[in-house]
Amino acid sequence: MRRSTLSLAITLALGLTLAVPASAHDTSDGGAIRHLMMATFDKPESPLTVEPVVVQGDIAVAGWSQGEMGGRALLRRKGDAWTLTLCSGDALKEAASLTHFGLSQTEASAMAAAIAEAEAKLDPALVAKFSTFDGVVMMDEEGHHPPVHGGGHKPHS
Incomplete structure (x- = not known):
């Protein structure tokens, strides 16, 4: 009886551990990039998904979707923290565009x-x-984009 109780406790503990999203202890x-983007753009009425995140040195590109919209974000490491630099679409998957955003040809x-x-x-x-x-929407120093007027991308909120 004692052995089955221990087995059940271990099984439940493993199940609860696996139920916690990987990003919660990543x-x-x-x-860190997912956390930053979720803290900035996630809304209860419009959940944000951040996937994939590709990191190369002090530069990262993260895909995101929110409702019917989506895009890619370029982030830069500043010290120990990541900051949002800009949001765009397909330009952030093209080497030629990435060089315009500050990557060397090899890095891009x-x-x-x-x-x-x-x-x-x-x-x-x-x-x-x-x-x-x-x-392309450039971010301000706090990693937020300015108000968007007219056509093009709609703000995250």
């Missing part, structure tokens, strides 16, 4: 290949949302 760069090519590989593992419907972001 201290990696990817986890490697980042573009890593993004393609990471996105190939995702549901094509999710990846298609990343292309819905129109243009």
Whole structure:
């Protein structure tokens, strides 16, 4: 009897541990980036999904979706923290565009290949949302975008 109680307790503990989202105890760069983006844009009425996160040195590109919209975010490491630099769509998966955002040609090519590989593992419907972001929206010092007027991308909120 005692042995079955212990087995049940271990099984329940494992089940509860596995039920906690990986990002809840992910201290990696990817986890920090997800946390930053969730803290900035996630809304109860419009949940944010951040996947994939591709990190190369002090630069990262994260795919995101929120409702019917999606896009990609470029982030930069500043000290020990990550900051949002800009949001865009397909431009952030192209090496030529990544060089315009400050990556060397070698870094840009490697980042573009890593993004393609990471996105190939995702549901094509999710990846298609990343292309819905129109243009480039630069972020301010706090990692928020200015109000958007007229056409193009709608704000996250």
